[in-house]
Amino acid sequence: MDFFNHPYYATMMNINRVIGAWPYQARWKNTAYRCITLILAIVQLAGQMICLVVYIRDDESIILLIPAFLTAIFSIFKWMNNMLKMETFTKLLESIKENQNMYTKKEEKHIFDEYAQEGRLIVRGYLVLTYCTIGSYVAEPLVSCFINIILYSNYTLPHVYPVPIHWYIVDMDKNFHPIWEFESICIVSIMTYSLATDSSFFILLQHARGLFVLVQ
Numbered sequence: 001m002d003f004f005n006h007p008y009y010a011t012m013m014n015i016n017r018v019i020g021a022w023p024y025q026a027r028w029k030n031t032a033y034r035c036i037t038l039i040l041a042i043v044q045l046a047g048q049m050i051c052l053v054v055y056i057r058d059d060e061s062i063i064l065l066i067p068a069f070l071t072a073i074f075s076i077f078k079w080m081n082n083m084l085k086m087e088t089f090t091k092l093l094e095s096i097k098e099n100q101n102m103y104t105k106k107e108e109k110h111i112f113d114e115y116a117q118e119g120r121l122i123v124r125g126y127l128v129l130t131y132c133t134i135g136s137y138v139a140e141p142l143v144s145c146f147i148n149i150i151l152y153s154n155y156t157l158p159h160v161y162p163v164p165i166h167w168y169i170v171d172m173d174k175n176f177h178p179i180w181e182f183e184s185i186c187i188v189s190i191m192t193y194s195l196a197t198d199s200s201f202f203i204l205l206q207h208a209r210g211l212f213v214l215v216q
Contacts, residue, residue, distance in 0.1 A: 003097050008116035011123050012203045015196045019189075021082050023090040034083075037189050041076055044186035045069070047165030054166050061164045068163040072190045079193035082200075089200065096207050103214060112210050119206030123199045134191055138162045138184040162187060 004013045004024065016022040020033035048069050055061040082089065100112060141160050159176040161183055166172060172179060 003100075004093070008113075008120050009096075009203060011120065011127065012196075012199045015127070015192065015199055019079060019192055019196050021079070021086070021089075021196055023086055023093065037193070040186045040189045041072070041193075044163075044165070044183065044190060045072060047167050047183075048072070048163060050168070051164045051166040055164065065164045075190050075194035078197045082197050092204055096204075099207070099211060108214055111213050112207075115206045115210035115213075116203075119203045122202050122206070126198065126202065127195060130191070130195055131188075134188060138180075138187055141180060 002024070004010070013022060017025055017029075018033060019037050020030040020035075022030065048065060051061065052065055052069070055065075100109075103109065103112065141162060144160060159173055159180075161172075161180060163183065165179075165183060167179075170179065
């Protein structure tokens with residue numbers, strides 16, 4: 001079994017795989033995942049930028065758009081930095097394996113296991129809470145759809161997207177549901193950039209804490 005398939009590291013490995021940021025994955029897979037997620041990010045940001053131009057005088061749309069736009073840019077920046085530092089990331093992962101092989105006493109193994117287990121719990125809790133938050137955020141527009149169905153009347157609430165977007169080539173109102181589904185996928189994909197980087201940080205931090213305990 002591959003070292004990083006261990007439950008302590010599997011979550012970090014899998015989330016980095018889906019964004020093409022796992023150094024032990026086949027190069028063609030990394031390239032494919034990077035292209036797919038990058039296309040989703042570009043399409044989403046393009047829709048936001050067009051919306052910014054179209055609704056530049058609409059204060060409410062701008063207030064909703066700017067934080068989401070900056071969050072997406074920040075997340076993509078973290079992913080790009082990870083790509084540029086892939087060699088360093090690989091060395092850090094290799095050091096985890098080397099340290100595990102270096103410290104072979106039962107007490108030393110126990111310390112590593114304790115901090116690795118804590119890191120796994122932190123990562124899983126962080127991902128569950130964050131993805132639940134993202135899920136509730138992207139699902140908010142469906143509330144108006146349910147209200148329109150329940151309170152069937154001549155007046156219907158307007159469709160609102162999680163993040164204001166606009167594409168000239170499609171009717172944003174008539175095609176609300178497929179566009180909403182696509183935008184939700186884009187948002188989750190963009191946020192996964194940031195979450196994957198954070199997950200790696202938590203695991204590496206916990207390993208470093210274990211090392212500090214051993215060398216004291």
